[in-house]
Amino acid sequence: MAEQFVSKASEFKDGDRQIIRLGEQEIGIFKHEGKFYAYSNFCLHQGGPACEGLTIAGVKEHLREDKTSAGLYFDEASMHFVCPWHGYEYDMFTGEQVADRKLKLKKYEIVQKGDEVYVVA
Amino acid sequence: MDLIADRGRRVTVEELNTTQLLAHAAKQARDRKFEDVLIVDCDAHHYENEHFGDILPFMENEVLKQLALSSRAKGGRGNVAPTGFGYQDMGGRVTRYPLRSSEKTDASGAKRDVQLGMRWMDAMSVDYSCLFPTGMLNIGMHPQKEMEFELCWAYARWVTEKVIPESGNRFYTMLCLPFGDPEGSLRMVEHFGDRPGVGGFMVTTVRDRMAVHDNAHMKTYAAIQERGKVLAFHSGPQWGSTTFQSCNRFISAHALGFSWYNILHCTNWVVNGMGERFPKLPVLWIEAGLSWIPFLMQRLDHEYMLRPSECPVLKKKPSDYMRDMYYSSQPMEIQDMGALETTFRMINAETQLLYASDYPHWDFDLPSTLWDLPFVSDKARHNMLGGSAHRLFKLPPRNEAQKANLQKYGNLVTA
Numbered sequence: 001m002a003e004q005f006v007s008k009a010s011e012f013k014d015g016d017r018q019i020i021r022l023g024e025q026e027i028g029i030f031k032h033e034g035k036f037y038a039y040s041n042f043c044l045h046q047g048g049p050a051c052e053g054l055t056i057a058g059v060k061e062h063l064r065e066d067k068t069s070a071g072l073y074f075d076e077a078s079m080h081f082v083c084p085w086h087g088y089e090y091d092m093f094t095g096e097q098v099a100d101r102k103l104k105l106k107k108y109e110i111v112q113k114g115d116e117v118y119v120v121a
Numbered sequence: 122m123d124l125i126a127d128r129g130r131r132v133t134v135e136e137l138n139t140t141q142l143l144a145h146a147a148k149q150a151r152d153r154k155f156e157d158v159l160i161v162d163c164d165a166h167h168y169e170n171e172h173f174g175d176i177l178p179f180m181e182n183e184v185l186k187q188l189a190l191s192s193r194a195k196g197g198r199g200n201v202a203p204t205g206f207g208y209q210d211m212g213g214r215v216t217r218y219p220l221r222s223s224e225k226t227d228a229s230g231a232k233r234d235v236q237l238g239m240r241w242m243d244a245m246s247v248d249y250s251c252l253f254p255t256g257m258l259n260i261g262m263h264p265q266k267e268m269e270f271e272l273c274w275a276y277a278r279w280v281t282e283k284v285i286p287e288s289g290n291r292f293y294t295m296l297c298l299p300f301g302d303p304e305g306s307l308r309m310v311e312h313f314g315d316r317p318g319v320g321g322f323m324v325t326t327v328r329d330r331m332a333v334h335d336n337a338h339m340k341t342y343a344a345i346q347e348r349g350k351v352l353a354f355h356s357g358p359q360w361g362s363t364t365f366q367s368c369n370r371f372i373s374a375h376a377l378g379f380s381w382y383n384i385l386h387c388t389n390w391v392v393n394g395m396g397e398r399f400p401k402l403p404v405l406w407i408e409a410g411l412s413w414i415p416f417l418m419q420r421l422d423h424e425y426m427l428r429p430s431e432c433p434v435l436k437k438k439p440s441d442y443m444r445d446m447y448y449s450s451q452p453m454e455i456q457d458m459g460a461l462e463t464t465f466r467m468i469n470a471e472t473q474l475l476y477a478s479d480y481p482h483w484d485f486d487l488p489s490t491l492w493d494l495p496f497v498s499d500k501a502r503h504n505m506l507g508g509s510a511h512r513l514f515k516l517p518p519r520n521e522a523q524k525a526n527l528q529k530y531g532n533l534v535t536a
Contacts, residue, residue, distance in 0.1 A: 046487050047145045054214050084142065084216040086484060 003111055003118040010115050012036075017051060017081075022121050027108050028052065029119060032079055032092050038108035038119050039095045048085030050105060055081045058089075058098060137220035139237060139481075143244035149489045155246035157522035158503060160488050161510035162242070162250040164355070164407050164449050164477035167234040168221070169254040169276060173201060175283070179275035185268055202272055203262040205327075206360040208371050215483045231287040238292060241480050245487055248507065248523070249516045250478070251320060252280065252292045258357045260297060261328035270305035273297050277313050285318035293514060295321040295353045300328065303337035310344040320514040321351030321405075326382035327359045333386050334393035342395070346402035351447075351513055353405040356383045383409040384417055387443070391421060394434025396442035403513055405447040408479060411464050412454045418443055418467060444469050447513070449477035450505065451486040455494075462496045471501040475510050500530045508532030 004022055006029055012018070017030045019041055026041035028051020043050035058078035062070040079092040089098045095105035109120040140147075150156070169176060173193060180186035189201050210218030226236040242250055254276060263269045277296045285292050296313055298306040306322075313319055322345055324333070333354075345352050358378030359365060368374040383406050390396075390404070421439035425432060435442070448468060455461060468474065479485045491497070491505050503526055510516065511527060512534050518524040527533040 042145065046490065047149055049142070049145055053216055056212075056214065082211075082214040084214070087211045087214040089214070 001120050003120055006110075006117040006119050008115050009112060009117050012117060015055070017055075019049075019051060020119060020121075025121055027119055027121060028081075029110065029117070030055070030081065030092060036110040036112070036117060037092055037095075038110050039090070040106040040108075043083040043085065043088050044097060044103050044105065045083065045086055045088045048083045048088070050083040050088065050090060051081060053082040053084030055079060055092070058091075136223040136225060137217055139217070139224060139240040140244060142217060143241055146487050147244045147246075149487060150244070150246035153489065153492055155488060155492075156520070158246075158526060159507035159511055159516075159518050159523040160245070160247045160249075160476065161507040161514065161516055162245075162247045162478045162480075163353075163405065163475040163510055164253060164451065165238070165247075165250040165480050166253050166255045166482055167238065168256070170202070170256040172234070172279070176272075176275050176279045177201070179278040180271045181274060182267070182271055185271050189268070189271070202256050203259040204256065205259050205358065207358065207375070209483050211483065217481055218483070221481075232284055235284060235287045235292070238288065241478075242291060245478065245480070247478065247488070248519050249291055249293055249510075249514075251514075252284070252294050253323065253355065254297065255482075257297055258325050258355060259327055259359075261300060261325045261331065262359070263301070266299065266301040266305075270299040270302045273299040273305075273309060277309060281313060281316045281318060290318060293318045293320045293516065295319070295323040295351060298322050298324050298341070300324050300331060300338075303335075303341060306338070306341045307344055310341055310348070310350075314344065314348045314350060319350070321345065321353055321403075323353040323355050323407075324386075325357065326354050326386050327357040327378075329362065331386065333389050334395060339398070342399050342402060346399050351403045351405055353407050354383065354386055355407040356380075356409045379409040380413040384413050387417060387446075388421065391439045391442045392432050392435075394432065396445055397434050397436060403447060405449065405475065407449040407477065408451060410452050410454050411448065411450070411461070411468070411474075414443065414448060415464050415467050440467070444473065447473050447475055447509070449475050450491055451477040451479045452484040453486055453490055455490065458495070461494070465497065465501075471498070471504055472509060474505045475513075476506045503527075503530045504532065 004020060006018060006020060012031050014031050017028055020027045027038050028041045029036060029038045039051055041049050041051045057074040057076055058080050059072055060075045061072050064070055080089045080098060081092055082089050090105055091098055095107045097103035111118045111120060177189045192199055192201055213219050226233045230236055260269055260272060280294055296319060298309055300306055310322060356379045358375045360374040365374045365378060387406060418440035425439050476488060476491055488506055492502050508527055508530055511532055518527055
């Protein structure tokens with residue numbers, strides 16, 4: 001396992017992402033609300049570029065106590081990233097596929113040294 | 122350009138680049154040495170509505186042509202062809218939809234759709250692709266049978282005269298029939314049936330009233346069979362129909378719609394003994410996945426055993442006729458591997474299943490979806506990806522390794 005330089009932390013804006021290629025590995029690094037997350041860029045479905053699509057809040061449905069639906073809403077506490085090939089949707093915080101959380105993208109450790117961000121791969 | 126996600130992040134991208142988007146598909150192809158395997162995609166699409174300016178002038182009837190061209194004028198209201206409801210792009214999550222117009226092509230080169238097609242075909246290592254329209258999959262909902270014919274005719278001329286030749290014949294097609302106009306359908310087969318790049322004819326199955334067994338269609342089937350071409354039924358959703366109006370989500374209307382229309386028309390085809398009437402006509406059912414087939418086989422066999430008097434033309438069980446027909450693979454439901462293996466056994470997938478990508482639509486499948494299945498033989502892999510389609514459509518191998526593999530697995534035919 002080696003530390004691979006990603007970026008200066010000060011130049012990595014919130015909401016940005018970078019794709020790092022290390023031999024056969026591709027790693028997507030996101031910065032979301034000040035924290036870094038790094039996952040394999042190979043979608044568990046058909047191998048698409050899992051980290052290169054939209055990032056969007058998760059969708060939930062509001063059910064009232066009487067079990068009637070009050071409609072869909074974006075869950076502001078969540079954040080997903082979406083494989084652009086077919087829409088496989090992953091939890092930003094865990095790398096889990098949100099429709100089946102047993103499926104998880106490989107997660108990589110991020111190390112910050114001063115203003116420098118490294119991924120451990 | 123920003124992708125729209127008002128309640129999430131925006132993704133800024135310069136432009137869509139299909140080659141870059143499908144870089145992982147190209148890696149899969151290299152890893153599996155797909156260059157040595159003839160890969161024939163029996164169902165891919167383009168957006169012909171973006172080219173109506175080129176297509177509509179091929180309409181024959183001057184009055185209808187004037188109506189169609191005029192309706193497209195700026196400020197016009199209404200559509201030339203029927204459209205459907207839906208959110209294929211999943212709210213922008215499938216990025217090639219909102220970004221499609223940003224992709225650059227060479228204005229002095231081949232037609233835009235040819236250039237785009239070569240990009241994704243090369244990335245997937247697809248050698249030949251059967252090009253279908255997208256919007257015209259709803260042509261069966263047009264209220265005017267005359268306009269249905271005119272639009273099918275104009276598209277057929279444009280795609281065979283302008284698009285396929287520019288693709289170096291890597292595109293082929295099964296031309297959309299104006300099925301609401303049986304005489305027009307027959308005329309289409311007679312006129313276009315022997316043109317280069319025409320592998321067969323396609324019936325769009327999204328129709329409110331369509332009896333595939335109606336006597337009015339027999340001459341068309343006979344003409345297709347006589348020419349050694351394929352008859353394909355391409356399914357689709359119709360969210361606006363009374364059947365599906367209770368569905369409040371796209372997923373429901375889509376999952377059920379594609380299955381339903383193939384189930385409906387395949388039932389009528391089988392029960393009315395069309396397999397006995399046209400035993401040499403290859404029939405291909407497209408884009409409903411595979412899980413509907415074992416259901417229908419069991420359901421029809423069960424009822425046939427009780428009510429054979431309603432199906433006097435049949436000489437064997439409905440499932441036996443269904444096993445004589447072909448099925449496109451996409452969207453393959455790889456959820457329960459045991460169920461999928463059973464499905465492959467029930468449909469004789471080794472000889473009857475044809476690879477389809479459905480690219481660029483949202484639920485496309487790569488060749489690896491078939492290639493990587495753990496329970497299929499090498500022969501089945503080669504047959505499903507291209508060997509069986511090679512025999513049906515007479516598409517030549519593109520290199521010596523492909524030819525050797527076709528020979529090895531007993532598929533090589535000479536034109």
